[in-house]
Amino acid sequence: MKHFSAFTVLLLFTVCLAQGQQKPLHPDLKIEQPAGPKPWTNLNINDKPGQFQFVVVTDRTGGHRPGIFEKGVDKVNLLQPEFVMSVGDMIEGYTTDTAEINRQWDEFCGFVGKLTMPFFYVPGNHDFTNPVMERIWKERFGPAYYSFVYKDVLFMALNSEDQTRGSGKGSISPPQLEWIRKTLDANRNVKWTFLFMHQPLWVQETDPVKWFDVEKLLADRKHTVFVGHRHHYERFERNNTQYYMLATTGGASALRGPQLGEFDHFVWVTMTEQGPILANLHLDGVFDHDVFNEQLTAFTEKIWSSNMIRVEEPLYVKGATFTQDSIRFRITNNFDVPVKVKLDHGFSWDFKADIAKPELTVPPNSVRFSSIELTARKQKEIEAMKAVKVKAGVAVQQAGKSDFFVPFEFNVAPLRRYELKKATGSIKTDGVLNDWASLPYTLPTPEGGRFGIAYDNKFIYLGVQVNDSELINDSAGTTINQDFVGFVLDGQPTTKSISEKGDDWFKNSLYFIASPEDGSGKSSVRDLGESEQQLVWKCIKNKSGYAFEIAIPIEYVQQQQGDLWQSVRVNVVVQDKDAKSSSRITWQPNWRDRDNLPGSGMFFRDAKSKM
Template identity: 45%
Template sequence: MKVSSLLFLPFLFTVPTVAQTTESHEEHEHFVKFRTQVDTVTPYFKVSKGKTSQNPWNHLDFYNQAENFQFAIVTDRTGGERPGIFSVGIEKLNLLKPEFVMSVGDLIEGYTEDVDQLNREWDEFIGFIEQLEAPFFYVPGNHDITNEVMEEIWEERFGRTYYHFLYNDVLFLALNSEEAIQGSGGGGIEDEQYEYIKRVLEMHPDVRWTMVFTHQPMWIYENPRRWWDVEALLADRDHTVFAGHYHNYVKRERNNANYYTLATTGGGSRVRGPLFGEFDHIVWVTMTDNGPVVANLLLDGIFDDDIRTEDLANMVNMVSSEVAMTIQPGFNPNVTQQEYTAKIQNYSNSPMKADLHVMDATGTTITQTIPLDLEPNSVVMQDISVDHADPIQVKAAYRYAFDGYPDLETEQIVTLQPQFFHTLADTDRRVKVDGDLSEWGQLRYSSAYALDMTSQTPVDPADGFRFDVSMKRGKLVVAVEVTDDEYYVPGGNPLNQDGIGVI
């Protein structure tokens, strides 16, 4: 239970200059103070007393200490931006309601001295931030400050390039790894910023924790200038460091602390997943009595309460259960060539893609993949022809594009037996439609293959059928004898029920 909004929360924001008095020459910070006025400081909890000492809960140690809080971090948006990802991240942040949001730089593409282009890029980014409900704290990256023109624009828009603030007795240091303007791999801390960091840390020796935010992970470089001196200043205090830049998540334990290089929130990535450290995420940090607890929330794992509405559930259930493909044989007397017509139907209100793979009985592909695109609620007919006299399988892989959700993927496999053709002529045989096949004698044709309809796998041909056909005064007469040791009566698709079909 988070109740920080029910407390007097001191938020101290510093101006990066340091003033000296003429009398003592002691250094002082200039603070702008913000407090949240509330009616009560005590969380309200009341529960009725049970008849026994036993209760249906584990304990009542609510996680609601006044000094603890949650904030979020977004990481690189650019450096090969994939459009649309960062704006989704903003939407997810508004769902999560952090108390504020930190960044680690690379907010625009930059790398230009074209002032108009740079202002367009910053206007676009600020447009994203205007949609964010929580306070947002900027940190520059190499894509934000790469040359003096970009540095000037940053200062015109945001003022300082490094700063600090206090929140619930936690010190936040937002640093500028781009002071030397050397671009990627050239990050470092220069003398003036080092002296600023040193003074800030001296002024706040007893804070609960120190959080450091920078763009480039300078601890992996050979010559990050004064960064090693910064680490020496941090070594004897509880601290955590967050960086971005490499679009590849790594947690390192160094300098008696955790140092994080974050992945992306829309920046260039192959997005191969956690094993490669490649994913789009928001970092969720909960400050506790024992220090920060860090959780990585992947963007594609955060949804609002419309994640599955009744309409969507009905649609997904329908496309998952309906038979999207039916196949009819063609009539070709050439037994070495099989011809079929597949009917694929999109039952959904969303676009659908289908890839048809024709394989032999061993699963080896014997034709090229047939790609199909289906509009919502549409039908496509596809001819299939193979030079193959043995059973074949048609595997259909379906992909439905539901707006705002990952694609829904399903598949279907249809096994097809070779088709044999016989010429019929009228017969004088006295045939009665009475279930008695004695007048037929030995039925001439038998199933060469038998298929279990529930599993779509071949079974013993003895569990199949024999049949015969004849013509009588222009009418087709069919006799079928079936051997089956299991009587199957499912609900659902009639194609999977016991019965005899004549195509």
């Protein structure tokens, strides 16, 4: 028989006590717990008895925008709160025409009748404007101020319009104040109090009558106040608590965004033991389960792969500056139904822009054109001018279905017309650049760099000098993790190459990157395809950094354009890898990025050599 010391017994007792005090699993949770580590943070399900959620909707009227509030109802139904509160201005009102008032209320009641949970009315100045509207309110909804308690929380719907004084003149009348006093006295021990009314009485210039007396009654209890009326969101710290003035759920608004408090929303309130937690949900940020499905995926992919909207011909400029010209878009509809197209453009500091046909419908299996006119705001070099972003939406018109616009974005700007000149002498691809007459093009690398391009009867040559005082290169390492230089060259006809986007890592182009030779005399290169394996090249260190030279067989271009080939599209890329930093730059915008500029980096064969 084993004997236990007093310390051992005490230790076992302590361990058992601690285990016995562990929080039991939620009664609705059934889970198999492994003996060791567990793939979850804890099992304290966030389902406390006193916790619940409700929604507050705000101003629909005061210049309502049709369809917005109704959309809000649909979004609230998706989230399934326990109930919905209002802060007033549900109808336009401001009339004594009883038929019109009832028509407006019938319409609104039809909207909230679609909610799958209770909706609590609170009067606004548009709902409770005059004695006629007051009478109709009482006939339809009964009391204009009332309260209820849910899970030990007091909800008070107040009437800031009970003296029908109008906008900016809200008030709490003496009879309503007395009712508020009695209601608060009868509910002294609730854990929280919410007040809902329409006008923000504490900030209006006109005397709000008894409102400040209401605040005194609330001073010693935990409470939160919700109002609307001014159509912009603002939070106030007042009376030792939070007051919230809500924006709109369809009311008039400049809609300049949440940063200015102007947006369509509803408030999702979670009541916890510690107090309410608020989330403002933008109507356009709440989607149902079918926001995107396999049918829409197939549809959008078909639109995108069709290259439906493209620049017909880039605007190439021979000189160094640009004044004014236009760029034409080609819109091709290969569908058997009409296609609706909307075009718009972003702002540019460098250009004024104007789209000739911002909206058009393209008949089935046909082509239409639009254009954008660019006017330079001031004279500057073309390479320094920032592109204009064109945004397009394409919707296939189908009977009985609403328009679903597939978005497109592309950039336009005047482009420098680069001349591809014939080499003046023999170029040896040895990485020594002294056989180049010049390297005329600047690379925006951290320490500078230049390159040149030329051709003869057999090859197109590219020579690059990269200035780099700290080389990281290892022929056995992965190329993209060290210093490298590379290029993309597209030999397709101009009409095709201008629209290339570098899909599938430049599948229709030559794409090549290499690091400078290391101590073993070898370079690290990206996995080479069959085309790249035929290239003759060299990448070696020099006193300024390293140089890269390559010869591309002219047959690569001739196979695609014939003997009278006209152009090649080129981009150069450099990665500067240092111990503490890394940067990757391209001479022209990367074809694979959103900044791609159709037709950029196009070199045209000089006219004399075509003869």
